[in-house]
Amino acid sequence: MIIKKIEMADSVSISEIEKSCFSDLSWSLEQIQSHLKNNSGIAIYSVKIIGYLLFLENPYEIEILRLGVSPKERNKGYSTILISELCKTGKEIFLEVSSLNLTALQLYKKCGFEMISERKKYYTDGSDALVLKKNPRQSANPIF
Secondary structure (H helix, E strand, O other): OEEEEOOHHHHHHHHHHHHHHHHHHOOOHHHHHHHHHHOEEEEEEOOOEEEEEEEEEOOOEEEEEEEEEOHHHOOOOHHHHHHHHHHOOOOEEEEEEEOOOHHHHHHHHHOOOEEEEEEOOOOOOOOOEEEEEEOOOOOOOOOO
8 A cells, every 4th residue: 555646647546436435526537637737635556546635735734625535445544544644744634524424524533623613504405514623733632
């Protein structure tokens, strides 16, 4: 298993995983390629890409935009590994997640994220967006 920066040549593989994770809400291949032109991403590779994390980064913080793991490879800790890799930067990490995405909320709680804001009825399904933050130098804190 290798963790490395995503390259443009990886965009088709990322797109396939993205569709399997997010179906109707997935980013298109073009959106992924556009992101990779100017922004960053990391992936876990085995024989092929099994998980990825797309993010925005500035000198002070990181914002996670997309996190996906191939359905066949879920529940093996790969999402935690990808988040841990970002924590090595020493920067604060932010993300937004639906209040209905209980699996993601469990992951982020385990990784030490805390809720800092809530956007009521943010998503098209009426669910709230929870804005989460992690300071990599702090121990795990509960989301709620």
